[in-house]
Amino acid sequence: MDSFRDKIVPVTSILLGVVVVWYVMAVILNAPFQRDLDRRANQTPGIVEFIGKTLAQPKPTLPAPHQVAVNFFENTFLRSITSNRSLVYNAWVTLSSTLLGFAFGTALGIVIAVGIVHVATLDRSLMPWIIASQTIPILAVAPMIIVVLAAIGITGLIPKALISTYLSFFPVAVGMVKGLRSPELTHLDLMHTYNASASQTFCKLRVPASVPFLFTSMKVAVAASLVGAIVGELPTGAVAGIGAKLLAGAYYSQTIDIWSALVAGSVVAALLVMVVGIAGRLVDRAMGGRPA
Amino acid sequence: MSSILSLSSITPRSWQGYAALVLLAGALLLWPLVSATPGYGMATTVLIFILLLVAIEADNFPPMIGVVLLFLGAHGAAWMLLAGITGNEGSARASFYLLLVAAWFLAWRCVTVLSSFRPTSRWASTALRLIIPAIFGAWILIIWEAVTRGAGIPFILLPPPSAIGARIVGSLPVLGADVRQTIFKAVIFGYVAGSSAGFLVAIAADRVPFLRRGLLPIGNMVSALPIIGVAPIMVMWFGFDWQSKAAVVIIMTFFPMLVNTVAGLAASGHMERDLMRTYASSYWQTLFKLRLPAAAPFIFNALKINSTLALIGAIVAEFFGTPVVGMGFRISTEVGRMNIDMVWAEIAVAALAGSVFYGVVALFERAVTFWHPSVRGG
Numbered sequence: 001m002d003s004f005r006d007k008i009v010p011v012t013s014i015l016l017g018v019v020v021v022w023y024v025m026a027v028i029l030n031a032p033f034q035r036d037l038d039r040r041a042n043q044t045p046g047i048v049e050f051i052g053k054t055l056a057q058p059k060p061t062l063p064a065p066h067q068v069a070v071n072f073f074e075n076t077f078l079r080s081i082t083s084n085r086s087l088v089y090n091a092w093v094t095l096s097s098t099l100l101g102f103a104f105g106t107a108l109g110i111v112i113a114v115g116i117v118h119v120a121t122l123d124r125s126l127m128p129w130i131i132a133s134q135t136i137p138i139l140a141v142a143p144m145i146i147v148v149l150a151a152i153g154i155t156g157l158i159p160k161a162l163i164s165t166y167l168s169f170f171p172v173a174v175g176m177v178k179g180l181r182s183p184e185l186t187h188l189d190l191m192h193t194y195n196a197s198a199s200q201t202f203c204k205l206r207v208p209a210s211v212p213f214l215f216t217s218m219k220v221a222v223a224a225s226l227v228g229a230i231v232g233e234l235p236t237g238a239v240a241g242i243g244a245k246l247l248a249g250a251y252y253s254q255t256i257d258i259w260s261a262l263v264a265g266s267v268v269a270a271l272l273v274m275v276v277g278i279a280g281r282l283v284d285r286a287m288g289g290r291p292a
Numbered sequence: 293m294s295s296i297l298s299l300s301s302i303t304p305r306s307w308q309g310y311a312a313l314v315l316l317a318g319a320l321l322l323w324p325l326v327s328a329t330p331g332y333g334m335a336t337t338v339l340i341f342i343l344l345l346v347a348i349e350a351d352n353f354p355p356m357i358g359v360v361l362l363f364l365g366a367h368g369a370a371w372m373l374l375a376g377i378t379g380n381e382g383s384a385r386a387s388f389y390l391l392l393v394a395a396w397f398l399a400w401r402c403v404t405v406l407s408s409f410r411p412t413s414r415w416a417s418t419a420l421r422l423i424i425p426a427i428f429g430a431w432i433l434i435i436w437e438a439v440t441r442g443a444g445i446p447f448i449l450l451p452p453p454s455a456i457g458a459r460i461v462g463s464l465p466v467l468g469a470d471v472r473q474t475i476f477k478a479v480i481f482g483y484v485a486g487s488s489a490g491f492l493v494a495i496a497a498d499r500v501p502f503l504r505r506g507l508l509p510i511g512n513m514v515s516a517l518p519i520i521g522v523a524p525i526m527v528m529w530f531g532f533d534w535q536s537k538a539a540v541v542i543i544m545t546f547f548p549m550l551v552n553t554v555a556g557l558a559a560s561g562h563m564e565r566d567l568m569r570t571y572a573s574s575y576w577q578t579l580f581k582l583r584l585p586a587a588a589p590f591i592f593n594a595l596k597i598n599s600t601l602a603l604i605g606a607i608v609a610e611f612f613g614t615p616v617v618g619m620g621f622r623i624s625t626e627v628g629r630m631n632i633d634m635v636w637a638e639i640a641v642a643a644l645a646g647s648v649f650y651g652v653v654a655l656f657e658r659a660v661t662f663w664h665p666s667v668r669g670g
Binding site: 143259265 | 404407450503518523524529620
């Protein structure tokens, strides 16, 4: 009951407010064009009819929420999944490279973190570069990676996945370094009194201690990975995927398509983060964690 | 011959030293370094070997002198290897790479010795903190340069760093115009506007608990969404010029600032807030004298995140349409024309701009939150 009053009521009322503002903005933004159309057709519609027309344009400046919802519904559920206009198909294309890149990125991040925690030289020489690498607007490199790899015959999933890898390794590496170092001195001392070897300390103390950190950083990483996959689809010239839908919508001014592609991307992102969160909770419970 | 004689008297002290010694022997067996006709001069080759041998032997000297000799030996040899490849591009043989790897191992050893130093003076430890990653970064460039030129990798795949550097120097006016368009117009305006909007809304949300409870979950969710996708819409609304890019940047920077500031405003402890109440301070006094300073680390964290997001937002938004200037525009058109060195030049500039941007925010943070434990160092 508390969570209902504290969370759901405010969130839904704010979302409702957003929808209302959206409708008002849609009417305002679409009105000039509609007035133009009416003048050319020599019509003088009443206010209600006029507002109805602004919300039903085929290529509106700002599509109304219901237009986006209808388009999203049609392209998600009413089209066959193999059609390249189906959002499910495009989302799947993006999702596959997201997941591949995410898997690579997570593995790479973990390996780097283990190296950094265990090799002092790496800690002092690599760590500053890992942090510096994130101040670089790496997405700018995306078109080049795609085109250059295409020049040597690598196309399709891998180049996009590489961009996702780059974006997702960092949160995992940093989170895991923090996680592997999270055991306190007393815990390490205890392992020491057990005469545990370095690998035993690693497997039985450091790894379990780092699991919560891993899942927290994987949530960030999977979202970043999706952004990488979407941007990676831009320079290939709108073949397939959510990024391609965005670009095609921008070329042909299909604003409703752009918005429904955005909605699809957001749904995918929310699902991915949710799945990682659930996996984290399951692993936590399997390891004997109790709700705090 | 002289180098073979000296081999017998050399005793390495680390596995890197032994590995380098083995690699040197291998390089000697697989003579010569390159298959092209001019090749390396005899004097150069002998000098490379001597430099590496000195570096291996230097480990036995007192650490201070040893480290300097290691550094000079490894990097001198690498420098001569790179200098010698001019005119022999694409003809490097196994022996060339063995020498390169030997030099790399010795540089690694040098970094290992350096990281084992525990200098007492602050000045020296700061210098160490800079030198160690600098050597690492330099070796990425050295290996990149040696492999691209040694193996003769086609220019359009991966140009060597020296060519990229030459390109940067050669096209400064173009790069300058792009930076002015993308960073000084779109990024700075969008960053300031987006961050301040996020900050102000966070203050409002703090004032109205209902707003906070509603906005926080939404803000958290939005930060996981691919917001960059609004770029085509913004380009349609605000046109091709920098205004549309600034709009993308505003949207991208708004939510991190909102979420972090709200979290930061909750960071001050009950004790401190109670103290402010005993002083009968008003909401705004508490806000400015206690809660905003306590929130400063969170706010700066958002500013740092936003510094990268802003650059990414502006550059990616330019992929959707720009006037004929701007970093994103340059990258996408030069990729199409296969001028990969120009693309790399643009990326190097973007990287530099990103690091400077981040660095300025970090310096500003140190100046403002000098009292915070993480800055004071304990």
